Amino acid sequence: MVRELLAATALDLLLPEPPEHWHPVCWMGRAIAAAERLALSPRCHRRRQRLAGAALALGLPAATWWLARALLARLPRPVAAATATALVASTVSGHALGETAASVARGLEHDLDVARRRVARMVGRDTEELEEEEIIRAAIESVAENCNDGVVAPLFYAGIGGAPLALAYRAVNTLDSMIGYRRERYRDFGWAAARLDDAAGYLPARLTAVLAAAAAPLVGGSPAAALAAWRREARAHASPNAGVCEAAFAGALGVRLGGENRYHGRVVRGAVMGGRFAGPTRRDIGRATELMHAVTVAAAMVISLFPARKGRKAR
Numbered sequence: 001m002v003r004e005l006l007a008a009t010a011l012d013l014l015l016p017e018p019p020e021h022w023h024p025v026c027w028m029g030r031a032i033a034a035a036e037r038l039a040l041s042p043r044c045h046r047r048r049q050r051l052a053g054a055a056l057a058l059g060l061p062a063a064t065w066w067l068a069r070a071l072l073a074r075l076p077r078p079v080a081a082a083t084a085t086a087l088v089a090s091t092v093s094g095h096a097l098g099e100t101a102a103s104v105a106r107g108l109e110h111d112l113d114v115a116r117r118r119v120a121r122m123v124g125r126d127t128e129e130l131e132e133e134e135i136i137r138a139a140i141e142s143v144a145e146n147c148n149d150g151v152v153a154p155l156f157y158a159g160i161g162g163a164p165l166a167l168a169y170r171a172v173n174t175l176d177s178m179i180g181y182r183r184e185r186y187r188d189f190g191w192a193a194a195r196l197d198d199a200a201g202y203l204p205a206r207l208t209a210v211l212a213a214a215a216a217p218l219v220g221g222s223p224a225a226a227l228a229a230w231r232r233e234a235r236a237h238a239s240p241n242a243g244v245c246e247a248a249f250a251g252a253l254g255v256r257l258g259g260e261n262r263y264h265g266r267v268v269r270g271a272v273m274g275g276r277f278a279g280p281t282r283r284d285i286g287r288a289t290e291l292m293h294a295v296t297v298a299a300a301m302v303i304s305l306f307p308a309r310k311g312r313k314a315r
Contacts, residue, residue: 144249236271250274
């Protein structure tokens, strides 16, 4: 799986996302949306919603893993290897994340409303009234969090279990991104998806933070500042994984992240990451993207050692 892992990383860095009708994550999204319509119908009791959500949170990743494994097992070896590479690449979204962040930075040069609409693709908070620094902060926070969710974690699971496990992880993460909210609508139906995503992302998030600290000098930052921010501030974040990544990125970039956001008209005061630093500037969006790409390459190299080491022991 080493060659497939490295090739998949290169494909993601160099090529845009495949069309939606060919993208496995889009297929997952359609399946989740269909299940949501059924489970959240007025006739479905709250207890049944929780059971339905748990069944979906466990069933979709399991079915995704089984289908991918069955497909690869039926293909000739060279075709299976190429297919596995393409499937792993489809789970990694570093290229799309970097392009979206860059589009936000370009929007800031012309019109705040354009930048607000573009950053709305990256975050779940209300963006209609964000000022420039808040837009910049939202973009950087999304890059930091999704560096784990959309890059390191899929590669981590590909290194452990190949394309089937990488796809199963993306099913877990897609479930969380669609129904894992604390709003009343998803409180019961999305509970299991949110908890499973927290568990699945726990180790990859810490690897993301370590690699962000190690790569900090590449963007003019300090590994010590990244590690200090992680140790000092991550636990105050509402998410056990996003807080680790955002704190490490804040320290590595030397910027302040977090704070007050508005969700569906309600103000939420979140933890502050990198509280010793000043707020970010437009230039820091590019620095965050560069850091994310550096972490991507480092993660692929580190994770590719997992199966190689296992193979040497077996021989």
